[in-house]
Amino acid sequence: MPEDVVFSLRDVYFKYPGSDEAALKGIDLEVQAGEWVALVGSNGSGKSTLARILNALLIPTQGACFILDMDSKESENIWAIRSKVAMVFQNPDNQIVASVVEDDTAFGPENLGLCPSDICEKVTWSLDATGLTEYRNKATYALSGGQKQRLAVAGALAMTPPVIVLDEPTAMLDPQGRKDLLNVLSELHMQGMTIVYISHRIEEILSCDRVIVMNEGNVSWDGTPRDLFEFGKGIEKWGLEVPPIVRLWSMLKNAGIISKEVQPTKDGVVHALCP
Amino acid sequence: MSIEIHNLKHVYHPGTPLETIALQGIDLSIHMKQWLTVVGHTGSGKSTLAQHLNALLFCQEGTIKVDSISLDPRSKQLRTVRQKVGLVFQYPEQQLFAETIYDEVAFAPRNWGVDPDTVAERVENALVRVGLNSSFYQRSPFHLSGGEKRRVAIASVLSANPDYLVLDEPTAGLDASGRKDLMGLLAGLREDGLGIVLITHDLELALACSEKILVLEHGRQLTYGTPENVIDSLLKRHVYGLLLPEVVQMSHELFLKGLDVPITGDEFLLAQVLIEKVRK
Incomplete structure (x- = not known):
């Protein structure tokens, strides 16, 4: 397998104990180093x-998952995998371990065995990137839901991992917080980090390189965000919603008011109408 | 009230x-x-x-x-x-x-000391209002989808x-x-x-x-x-942390650039007005 493949999944099935139906049904997937992939789909x-398969928290019940060329089935690979693939979960309360914001952020780099000055530098950077600098010495329990979510992201970033998997990291963020987080990810992506970003919000995936649509445990579609929007209302069959701005873009495009080349964004449409 | x-x-x-x-x-x-x-x-x-x-x-x-x-x-x-x-x-x-959806929903009225018949009535009523029928009563709330939970x-x-x-x-x-x-x-x-x-x-x-x-x-x-x-x-x-919906922002930008459009979050209305204006 070439070195630049981060995730390689072959016919991966996963069934939760006690459940009748498999949650994943034969996933084949490759993600290259440096890619920013959005995973979308209904609840x-x-x-x-x-x-969870991508960070070896779950092991496929059938098929194989190679992470940076390491088979997640081999238990001796688990720690190496998790030190390379950071994970941010949906619910921030489940992943805050310390009582003070800076201690919580330092938990990951401390466990990687870094020296104190490096840890301090990484903590400062990741708190700044997530807009939490002013909360550095505050108690974690006193944070609001959205601030806790930022802290969960800060904790993962502080490990400066080559790969990060984020499971709906913006569910509780306000629109500005969402935009800020996407900007941080976009910067990290430019620096070469591989990002897997899970979201319901289709408007958040415009800056990704690639979108994977999941439906009933399968990959239903795989391509660029722009190509996804060409489906128009067709994406509703996967439980996805066309963002209002994209609906507007496609109405204007279909009426011949703007050309096909115009980007499905606010700035794209405004520029096309009033250059 | x-x-x-x-x-x-x-x-x-x-x-x-x-x-x-x-x-x-x-x-x-x-x-x-x-x-x-x-x-x-x-x-x-x-x-x-x-x-x-x-x-x-x-x-x-x-x-x-x-x-x-x-x-x-x-x-x-x-x-x-x-x-x-x-x-x-x-x-x-x-x-x-609770172990079943029925017990989960019945918890509050039972706790208030409501009599069993009224509890049953309230549970039924509450579940109907949220669109869950009697086939859900004895199911575990933990085996539902996120929306159903x-x-x-x-x-x-x-x-x-x-x-x-x-x-x-x-x-x-x-x-x-x-x-x-x-x-x-x-x-x-x-x-x-x-x-x-x-x-x-x-x-x-x-x-x-x-x-x-x-x-x-x-x-x-x-x-x-x-x-x-x-x-x-x-x-x-x-306002710190808040962004107006993109369609509202867009109608406002177009308005400032001299297009006579309503400032609205309704993309269908905006598209209709724009199409009419450009066709004229």
Whole structure:
């Protein structure tokens, strides 16, 4: 397998104990180093299960998952995998371990055995990147839901992992917080980090390189965000919603008011109408 | 019949190094059969406000009255207030605990000492209102989808027969169809006469469904008015953490560039106007 493949999944099935139906049904997938991949799909489509497979929290019940060329089935690989693939979960309360914001952020790098000055530098950077600098010495329990979510992201970033998997990291963020987080990820992506980003919000995936649509445990579609929007209302069959701005873009495009080349964004359409 | 809030202030950990002013100078009223949405950045005080509405927190300055009952820690009517104002927390499905959906929904009325026949009636009624039929009664709440779990959580608040329903970020983590269903459910409850207080980050949602919107910024009341008032005020002044929906921003930009378009969040209306204008 070439070195630049981060995830390689072959016919991966996963079934939760006691459940009749498999949550993942034969996933074949490759993600290259440096890619920013969005995983989208309705509730129960298997996105979160797949995310856990990617960090060896779950091991496929059938098929194989290679992470940076390491087979996740081999127990001796687990720690090496998890030190390379950071994970941010949906619910921030489940992943905050310390009582003070800076201690919580330092938990990951401390466990990697870094020296104190490096840890301090990484903590400062990741708190700044997530807009939490002013909360550095605050108690974690006193944070709001959205601030806790930022802290969960800060904790993962502080490990400066080559790969990060984020499971709906913006569910509780306000729109500005969402935009800020996407900007941080976009910067990290430019620096070469591989990002797997799970979301319901289709408007958040515009800056990704690639979108994977999950439906009932399968990959239903794989391509660029722009190509996904060409489906128009067709994406509703996967439980996805066309963002209002994209609906507007496609109405204007179909009426011949703007050309096909115009990007499905606010700035794209405004520029096309009033250059 | 209304919840009246006057000059509410709440400070966490007063007199300690952790002192934080969560809310101050809040004035508002919520009537039955009305839909109020509270929006604001993370940490703006939205959840703190929600917890004041059913006496989980008490104001340190100012007053809150629920149907003329003053909310005071010494009041003997707090039970009544907590029955009148149902609070659905963030991620309510994490509070599910009973073995069956029936027991989950029956928990509140049983706890209030309601007689078994009335409990049965209320459970049935609450589950019908959230769109779950009797085939769900004996199922485990833990084997439901995310959207269904949230419905059960709402039903278990409705079974206490509240007059007002306060929901803290009820759409977080729900997919598009789950969000749509939930909004339809809340609109139905309002039609039935409940006062709805929705707490969210989602201005798009707020503008689409509310009669009144309260915008909080760093614990202060920035705007309180109709969706149109709120669009006006947010176009004049950027509010920390909040962004107007892209369609509203776009109609405003086009308007400033000299196109005579309405400032609206309705993409169909905007598209129609633009198509007519360009064709002319």
